[in-house]
Amino acid sequence: MGRPRAFDEGEAIRAAASLFADRAYDGVSVDDLVVHLGVHRNSLYKVFGSKRGLYLAALRWHLEHQVRPVAATIAAAPDPARALRDAFSAIDGDPDLDLLLLALVERAPVDAEVAAEVDRGMRDLDAAAAVAIGGDTPAGSAYTLVATLLGLRMRARAGAGTAGAGTSLLDRIHRT
Template sequence: MGRPRAFDETEVIKAAAELFAGRAYDGVSVDDLVTSLGVHRNSLYKVFGSKRGLYLAALRWYLAERVQPMLAGLRSGPDPAAELRDLLGGVDRHDLDLLLLAVVERAPVDEEVADLVGGVLRDLDATVAKALPGQPSDDAIAVALTATILGLRLRARAGGVPPEAGAVLLHQIQAQP
């Protein structure tokens, strides 16, 4: 009989999500995970199978616990247009980082990651389309705004972007006849 697990699996997954969101999959080694998470290498492999297994668990947790609640708030808030403005203006929103990095780094080379993030991006597009104030549902505009939201976050990670950039874009969309 093996020893009882000495760590909380959910806490390890949450901490791994933060680590991957900050440094991306390729920027985190197994040694980094062992050191940062305080989990023995053998335990990590026993529970998650591999670095990829932990990454997938972290990505699933992150999408369910961070991104989906954010989308639910955007859909059901009292003022979806204000929520959309906040999302577009939220260049400091670190809750989009793991999604952004998964889209850029892992989705092109990992079909399972591509499926996970593809579903969330479609959900984000649909949510944004419904939140467009005064606009009929327009999938092309929603996709462009989703790309803008992620692009603004990418630029913010790289050293800054004017916080009003997203709001200006939304204003221009609203002004269109």
Template sequence: MGRPRGFDEAMVVQMAAELFASRSYDGISIDELVAHLGVHRNSLYKTFGSKRGLYLAALRWSLEHHLAPMIEQITRAGEPERAVRSALEAPGLDLLLMATAERAPEDAEVAKEVGGAITALDHAAASSLGLDAPAAVRFTAQLLGLRLRARASNLS
């Protein structure tokens, strides 16, 4: 019988999501993850299998706990300005942006998660704001672009 786990897996995944949302996947080393998360390297590998396994868990956590509630807010917003404001004020777009730009082009599993999330945003915009499909896609693209600009402004 193995030793009991000495850390809260859900908390580690949440902390990893925040870290991956702030920096690129390739820009975070295993050593930095271990130090930031307070988890021993062996425990990280035993629980998640790899850095990628932790990343996928963090992405899925972010989509469930940040993006899904944001999509609900967009669905209830009823008007574009309120939808954009509520979306930009909610956490969750940063990891989606990072995953879209960095990991999705080279990782099919990440691409599937990202694609599903973006499609959900499109559908929320269409149903809440009465947009046709092309306009909903533009809304989602503009929303992500606004978040990217806000993020870039905070970096300078």
């Protein structure tokens, strides 16, 4: 009979999602995961199979618990102006979209399973944006809004900031 698992799998996945969102897949080693998660290397491999297995679990958790709630908030806004404010609030200094963003640019081009997960997350955001800006709006506008949000988040991560651009845009949205 094996020893009982000495770590909470759900907590390990959440912690891994945070680490991958902060440093990306290639920026995290198995040693980093072992130290950050407080698990033994053998336990990590036994439960997740590999670093990639843990990454996929973390990405799926991220989509379910961070990206979809952002999408739901945007879609549930009472009017398009509120939806846009909620959307910009989601990217202004909030890392809730970071793992999706990093997976999109780093892993999706080289890993079909990651690409499929990223595609689902992007479709959720596109659908939320389409609802937020009106059902009769062309799908291209929702796509453009999501691309803009992710671009602003990427700039914020790179240190280019969104406060000036985001604030003035939010002010303009508020006045409309």
